[in-house]
Each structure stands twice: as C-alpha cells, then as structure tokens.
Amino acid sequence: MKILISNDDGVFAQGILAAKQAVEDLADVYVVAPDENNSSVGRRISLFKHLQINQCKLEDGSSAYSVSGSPADAVIVGVDYVMDEKPDLVISGINQGVNISCDITSSGTVCAAFEAVSLGIPAIAVSLFIDPKTSYKQDENGEWYIDYDFTLTKKVLHDLVVKIRDEGFPESVDLFNLNVPSNYASEEVMITHLSHKMLDKHVIDSTDEEKRDLFNYPLDENQSTDDLIMITSSLVQEYEKDSDGYALFVEKRPSLTPLKVNMTSTDLKDF
Numbered sequence: 001m002k003i004l005i006s007n008d009d010g011v012f013a014q015g016i017l018a019a020k021q022a023v024e025d026l027a028d029v030y031v032v033a034p035d036e037n038n039s040s041v042g043r044r045i046s047l048f049k050h051l052q053i054n055q056c057k058l059e060d061g062s063s064a065y066s067v068s069g070s071p072a073d074a075v076i077v078g079v080d081y082v083m084d085e086k087p088d089l090v091i092s093g094i095n096q097g098v099n100i101s102c103d104i105t106s107s108g109t110v111c112a113a114f115e116a117v118s119l120g121i122p123a124i125a126v127s128l129f130i131d132p133k134t135s136y137k138q139d140e141n142g143e144w145y146i147d148y149d150f151t152l153t154k155k156v157l158h159d160l161v162v163k164i165r166d167e168g169f170p171e172s173v174d175l176f177n178l179n180v181p182s183n184y185a186s187e188e189v190m191i192t193h194l195s196h197k198m199l200d201k202h203v204i205d206s207t208d209e210e211k212r213d214l215f216n217y218p219l220d221e222n223q224s225t226d227d228l229i230m231i232t233s234s235l236v237q238e239y240e241k242d243s244d245g246y247a248l249f250v251e252k253r254p255s256l257t258p259l260k261v262n263m264t265s266t267d268l269k270d271f
Contacts, residue, residue, distance in 0.1 A: 001027035001165055004078045004087040004116075007095060008038045008071040008108025015094035015128065017058050018150035022157045023091065026165060030087070031064035032078030034071055034108075039097070043111035044070040053077060071112035079119050089164065090116035093126035093178075094153050096146075100179055100244040100255065101195035113175045117261045122169040124160065124176045128153050129248050131183035153180040156189060156254050173258040179244060185252035192255045195245040200236055 003023055007016045011033035020029050035054070052068040065082055067074045071092065079086055092112040104110040104125075113123035130146060137147050160178065239245030247255035 001089065001161075002083070002085070002087040003027040003029050003089045003091060003161075004075065004083065004121075005029060005031045005091045006033045006071055006074045006078060006112050007093055008034065008041065008112065009096055010034055010037045011056060011064055011066045012058070013037075013096060014148050015096050015150065016064075017060060018148075018154055019091055019094045019126065019157065020058070020062070021060075022094075022150075022154035023161050026158070026161055027088070030078060030083055031058065031062070032067060032074050032082050033064070034074050035066035035068050038070050038108045040106050041070050041108045041111075042106050043072050043114055044108075045072050045076070045115075046070060051077065053081070071108040072115040075112050075115045076119070079116070079121065086119070086121055088121075089161065090121050090123040091126065091157070091161075092116070092123065094150055094157070095125075095127035096130065096148055097127060098129040098179055098198070098248065099125065099127040099177065100248065100257075101198035103198045104177060104194070110177060113177075114261055117174045122164070122173075122175065124157070124178060126153065126157050126178040127180070129179055129181045131181060134183040147182075149182055152182075152184060152187060152254070156180055156187075160189075160256070170258065172260070174261045175259050177244070177257040177259055178254065179248055179257075180254040181248050181252050183252065184254070187254070189254045189256050190242075190247040190251065192242060192244040192247050192257045193240075194257060194259075195236075195239045195243040197236060198245060 005019050046069040054066050056064050056066050058064050067077050092109050095109040099107045099110050110125040113125040116123035135147050244255040244257050247253055
C-alpha cells in the first residue's frame with residue numbers, strides 16, 4: 001500500500017507523527033501537511049495563489065513536506081506533486097481534538113479527507129477526543145499541559161487500515177470518520193451515524209465600557225473597537241443513541257462513522 005498522511009494541526013503536530021507510526025508497518029507512508037495550524041478552515045483551497053512547499057524532518061527523523069496552505073491544499077499537493085502515483089489511502093489526523101456531528105464540514109481534518117475522495121482516493125479522518133478531566137496534567141513545576149495519549153487511537157487506526165487492506169473499502173462508503181476518546185470505558189469500536197450537532201454556538205460582546213481590545217489576536221486595522229464581538233461555543237449535552245457523540249460521551253468508546261461525499265437528498269417526492 002501507499003498511504004498519504006495529512007492533518008490540520010500542522011506538520012509538526014504530535015498527532016501526525018502518531019498516525020505515521022500507526023501504519024508505517026503496513027505501507028509506504030508519505031507525510032504532506034500544512035506548515036501551521038489550520039483548524040476549522042473546512043475545505044478551503046488556495047486557488048490562484050502561490051504555495052510554498054518545503055521538505056522537513058519529523059521528530060523521529062523521517063522526511064515530510066510542509067505546505068503553506070490549507071489541509072485540502074496539502075492533500076492536492078501530496079497526491080499531484082509529491083507522490084509519483086495516487087495513494088491507495090489518505091489518512092487525515094490524528095487530530096488533537098474531537099470531530100463529530102454535522103459540524104464536521106468546518107473541520108480541516110475531515111475536509112482533507114473529503115478532498116481526497118474528490119480525487120478518487122478513499123480516506124480516513126481520525127481524531128482524539130481529549131477528556132479535560134483526565135488529560136490536563138501538571139508537570140513538576142506546576143505548569144499545566146495536555147497529555148496526548150494516542151495509544152488506543154493508533155491501535156484502532158492500525159486495525160482499521162489492516163481491515164481495509166485485506167477486505168477493501170466498502171463500496172457504499174467514501175470515507176470513515178474515526179473518533180477515539182482518551183478516557184475510554186471500552187476499546188470496542190461502535191459504528192455510528194452523525195449527531196445532529198456537536199457545538200452550541202453563541203455570539204457575545206467582548207468589549208468593556210472603555211472599548212478596550214479584549215482579544216488575544218490582532219484586529220484588522222480598519223475594524224472599530226465598537227465591534228468587538230466573538231463566537232463562543234460549548235459541547236451539547238445530549239446525543240441520539242447510536243450517534244458518534246453517544247459513543248464518545250455516553251458509552252466512552254471509539255466511534256466509526258461511514259460517510260458519503262454526495263449530500264443529495266433522495267427523500268423529496270413532491271415540492
């Protein structure tokens with residue numbers, strides 16, 4: 001097999017190395033990913049813009065390529081430029097955060113997999129759900145850090161790729177969206193459907209009486225401080241049975257959601 005691995009967290013993220021380690025005994029692996037974090041950019045493509053590509057080294061010393069664009073850009077560059085022939089499979093991840101429900105269309109991780117499918121290549125988007133109750137830890141100096149334990153995610157991803165290698169990709173499926181909880185009660189994978197939504201989103205006013213800048217990133221120079229609003233979100237609390245959210249949050253087990261790119265509804269009879 002030949003496998004292309006990309007992500008949206010950036011080429012030097014811990015998760016992309018974990019994905020490579022999970023499948024490097026099964027295939028020739030190529031890593032092509034954005035040069036910086038591109039979370040929540042969806043399926044953005046840099047049409048009519050120049051992209052820079054640079055060869056780099058991952059933490060284990062293996063070769064990879066960074067692309068100055070989006071996750072979808074990285075997949076296109078990997079397939080059409082870096083590799084001599086199309087890969088048998090594209091893996092996007094391991095994302096350091098959850099990607100479930102109908103909100104996945106904003107995910108750079110999942111949309112990199114969508115882009116692979118549009119190029120005629122089956123794909124897996126894979127994410128690690130970080131449980132804040134168990135994954136946030138303190139070092140010897142009292143500083144907080146996130147413990148990204150990819151052990152189970154790597155195992156589940158490895159087993160899934162073995163199954164695909166031996167049995168082929170299911171004809172009715174374009175891509176798999178795999179999510180694995182860091183704090184799990186069972187290692188058994190649950191086949192799921194997309195939840196209605198993952199996030200409750202709200203617009204809030206972030207200005208104080210003196211209109212001071214309360215953001216931690218630069219504003220556009222033409223933007224008035226009178227318009228300091230931001231979108232905030234929180235995880236929804238209830239998920240339908242057999243949905244991806246139900247598997248992760250209620251049953252605390254890996255969720256595998258089979259997806260098709262064609263979103264056409266076939267239920268409409270008369271309108």
